[in-house]
Amino acid sequence: MEHTPGTSEIRLMKGNEALAEAAIRAGLQAYFGYPITPQSEVLEYLAVHMPKRGGVVLQAESELAAINMVFGAAGAGARVMTSSSGPGISLMQEGISYMASAELPCLIVNVQRGGPGLGTIQPSQGDYFQATKGGGHGDYHMIVLAPSSVQEMADFVFESFRLADKYLTPVMILSDGALGQMMEKVALPPEGSLPFIEKPWATTGKKPGQKRRIITSLFMQPEEMEEVNLRLQTKYRLIEKQEVRYEALETDDAEIVLVAFGLAARICEKALTLAREKGFKVGLLRPISLYPFPSKVFASLATNAEMFLVVEMNAGQMVEDVKLAVEGKRPVHFKGRMGGMIPSPEEILSEIETVIENEQVNT
Amino acid sequence: MKLPPITNGFEIVYKKPDTLTDTPMHYCPGCGHGVVHRVLMEVVDEMKIQDKTIGVAPVGCSVFAYNYMNVDMQEAAHGRATAVATGIKRVLPDRFVFTYQGDGDLAAIGTGETVHTVNRGENILIVFINNGVYGMTGGQMAPTTLLGMKTTTSPYGREAASAGFPLKITNLITQLPGALYVTRQAVHEPNAVRRLKKAVRLAFEYQLLKKGTCFIEVVSNCPSGWKMTPQESNKWMEENMFPMYPLGDLKVPSQTMN
Ligand SMILES: Cc1ncc(C[n+]2csc(CCOP(=O)(O)OP(=O)(O)O)c2C)c(N)n1
Ligand code: SF4
Ligand SMILES: [Mg+2]
Numbered sequence: 001m002e003h004t005p006g007t008s009e010i011r012l013m014k015g016n017e018a019l020a021e022a023a024i025r026a027g028l029q030a031y032f033g034y035p036i037t038p039q040s041e042v043l044e045y046l047a048v049h050m051p052k053r054g055g056v057v058l059q060a061e062s063e064l065a066a067i068n069m070v071f072g073a074a075g076a077g078a079r080v081m082t083s084s085s086g087p088g089i090s091l092m093q094e095g096i097s098y099m100a101s102a103e104l105p106c107l108i109v110n111v112q113r114g115g116p117g118l119g120t121i122q123p124s125q126g127d128y129f130q131a132t133k134g135g136g137h138g139d140y141h142m143i144v145l146a147p148s149s150v151q152e153m154a155d156f157v158f159e160s161f162r163l164a165d166k167y168l169t170p171v172m173i174l175s176d177g178a179l180g181q182m183m184e185k186v187a188l189p190p191e192g193s194l195p196f197i198e199k200p201w202a203t204t205g206k207k208p209g210q211k212r213r214i215i216t217s218l219f220m221q222p223e224e225m226e227e228v229n230l231r232l233q234t235k236y237r238l239i240e241k242q243e244v245r246y247e248a249l250e251t252d253d254a255e256i257v258l259v260a261f262g263l264a265a266r267i268c269e270k271a272l273t274l275a276r277e278k279g280f281k282v283g284l285l286r287p288i289s290l291y292p293f294p295s296k297v298f299a300s301l302a303t304n305a306e307m308f309l310v311v312e313m314n315a316g317q318m319v320e321d322v323k324l325a326v327e328g329k330r331p332v333h334f335k336g337r338m339g340g341m342i343p344s345p346e347e348i349l350s351e352i353e354t355v356i357e358n359e360q361v362n363t
Numbered sequence: 364m365k366l367p368p369i370t371n372g373f374e375i376v377y378k379k380p381d382t383l384t385d386t387p388m389h390y391c392p393g394c395g396h397g398v399v400h401r402v403l404m405e406v407v408d409e410m411k412i413q414d415k416t417i418g419v420a421p422v423g424c425s426v427f428a429y430n431y432m433n434v435d436m437q438e439a440a441h442g443r444a445t446a447v448a449t450g451i452k453r454v455l456p457d458r459f460v461f462t463y464q465g466d467g468d469l470a471a472i473g474t475g476e477t478v479h480t481v482n483r484g485e486n487i488l489i490v491f492i493n494n495g496v497y498g499m500t501g502g503q504m505a506p507t508t509l510l511g512m513k514t515t516t517s518p519y520g521r522e523a524a525s526a527g528f529p530l531k532i533t534n535l536i537t538q539l540p541g542a543l544y545v546t547r548q549a550v551h552e553p554n555a556v557r558r559l560k561k562a563v564r565l566a567f568e569y570q571l572l573k574k575g576t577c578f579i580e581v582v583s584n585c586p587s588g589w590k591m592t593p594q595e596s597n598k599w600m601e602e603n604m605f606p607m608y609p610l611g612d613l614k615v616p617s618q619t620m621n
Contacts, residue, residue, distance in 0.1 A: 029454060030453060030454050032450065056453045056454060058453060060479075061476070061478075062475060064446075065446040065449075065479065066446075068439065068446035068447050069446050069447070069449050071439070071446075071450060072419070072449060072451040073450035073451065073453065074450070075447070075450075075451065076451045076454050077454075078454040080450070095443070098440050203436065203437055205413075205414045205417060205455075205458055206413055206414055206416075206435050207414055208414060212435050212436070214436050214438070215437040216420075216429065216437070217438065218438055
């Protein structure tokens with residue numbers, strides 16, 4: 001992480017507030033957002049603290065406007081972010097596609113709630129596809145980081161701004177309503193600990209003798225548009241090589257490996273303990289970067305483990321990436337709860353027992 | 364060092380300002396877009412603010428405005444130019460920021476952004492080219508299309524009962540306290556061009572006051588979309604567009620500030 005240990009400040013905070021405070025400490029210069037539960041605390045916190053600490057905070061008339069304000073501010077060279085939840089993130093897809101194409105850095109936070117439609121304000125992981133597969137039109141990706149604690153809500157803000165600047169791309173923190181609302185102890189990095197970099201492409205006014213700067217996502221000639229696409233794809237390959245993040249827990253001797261991200265991973269940790277107490281050799285693989293997805297680690301896991309059990313708070317989205325990564329070498333099972341329901345550790349334990357039993361019957 | 368131009372003894376009375384690039388414009392013959400580009404850039408040149416000016420191009424025929432205007436520019440999504448401009452101006456408050464938008468862009472898909480940008484009184488200049496059609500996509504009906512006017516999507520003439528009325532968005536935003544200076548101009552004859560230039564100059568100067576949004580509508584033509592010659596289109600505009608969209612100031616700062 002960016003901060004040096006020992007200089008952090010320890011506080012008890014809600015996930016959304018920790019994220020907002022971390023953003024200010026990471027040098028946030030402008031925030032544009034629109035209220036929606038369960039992320040409104042981000043906007044509310046920044047509305048209180050940004051004016052005092054020097055920075056722009058603006059409640060836009062819609063998420064559509066907010067993301068385009070982010071576009072303008074990012075194009076003008078500012079460290080900028082927005083946050084929302086399902087319905088609002090859907091409205092932002094147009095702007096995210098434009099920013100991916102124009103190669104503008106920014107942070108977008110999705111504090112997920114249950115969908116589809118207006119859905120529910122309870123936590124969910126139903127936006128995995130939207131976040132990792134593009135979401136808007138055209139061939140693009142965002143870097144997507146999935147925190148599973150209030151601490152990571154704060155840490156990943158620093159990480160996201162760093163990655164956004166490094167790769168000139170929108171970065172998403174894919175959180176959920178529970179992580180946003182829960183209170184935990186958090187160590188906050190000191191203010192100003194994330195350096196600013198030169199942005200020689202930003203539109204700040206044409207200097208005499210220099211060429212004007214243009215931020216655009218329009219490339220009318222197909223040859224030129226393909227060039228842009230090739231450049232983006234090269235960038236994505238580099239990101240896939242360099243920025244994979246995951247956490248492996250007790251996978252060395254595991255016969256069954258749980259795979260879960262974010263809140264579901266926390267619950268799986270508890271289920272893992274329960275299962276180990278019962279003598280099941282269970283491990284947990286927690287993808288932290290959802291894009292780039294930690295595909296490679298599954299190849300090595302598949303040599304030792306006998307099966308995988310993917311646990312998500314959706315109808316089965318990340319499980320598709322796991323199956324692609326496992327390449328049919330081992331069975332991949334799925335356990336999901338939807339619509340804002342959270343699986344309990346006991347529920348996962350009994351699913352572990354069921355899949356082990358079924359696999360034994362089958363073989 | 365810049366060499367003086369070769370004039371063969373003649374006096375230069377008309378030249379391209381440095382704020383316009385050498386790229387040939389793609390606009391149809393007789394189209395108003397090019398004239399408005401030039402007027403804008405002449406003012407930026409005369410005010411010597413090229414290094415402090417950032418423009419936002421729309422989606423419409425003027426999507427490539429950044430190829431012609433020699434200032435830093437961003438290309439916004441369709442209708443979102445004023446939101447993009449808000450983002451720029453908020454983080455660079457001492458720059459001159461303007462948007463350049465058509466009627467489809469500003470008064471249909473971008474209506475929400477337009478109204479709220481002006482309502483916040485963002486200290487930017489909005490230039491609004493009202494040609495009564497969607498030029499770029501081939502002459503479809505716009506919110507500003509006149510009643511009875513035939514377009515490719517109102518082939519029997521615009522009917523209020525099904526397509527609503529021509530939207531006078533300029534009158535609408537005039538009501539907003541965030542609007543500092545609102546005027547409606549044209550570029551169909553030299554005097555009109557001169558008046559527009561005065562308005563643009565004022566609007567850029569007002570930006571320094573930080574007292575609200577400046578909004579200039581230019582009632583313009585679209586000879587291609589209207590299926591007319593440039594001359595016919597100007598005549599048609601005078602006879603049909605001007606009565607609906609009368610030229611002149613709708614709001615000037617003294618009214619706002621007292
Ligand atoms: C979201 C979206 N919808 C539709 C379009 C297609 N489109 C491009 S330009 C345009 C209309 C432009 O008309 P106007 O703003 O009046 O500009 P003009 O060409 O007349 O100058 C439309 C509908 C688009 N680019 N993006
Ligand atoms: S289509 Fe109409 S608005 Fe577009 S360049 Fe041609 S005349 Fe101008
Ligand atoms: Mg038009």
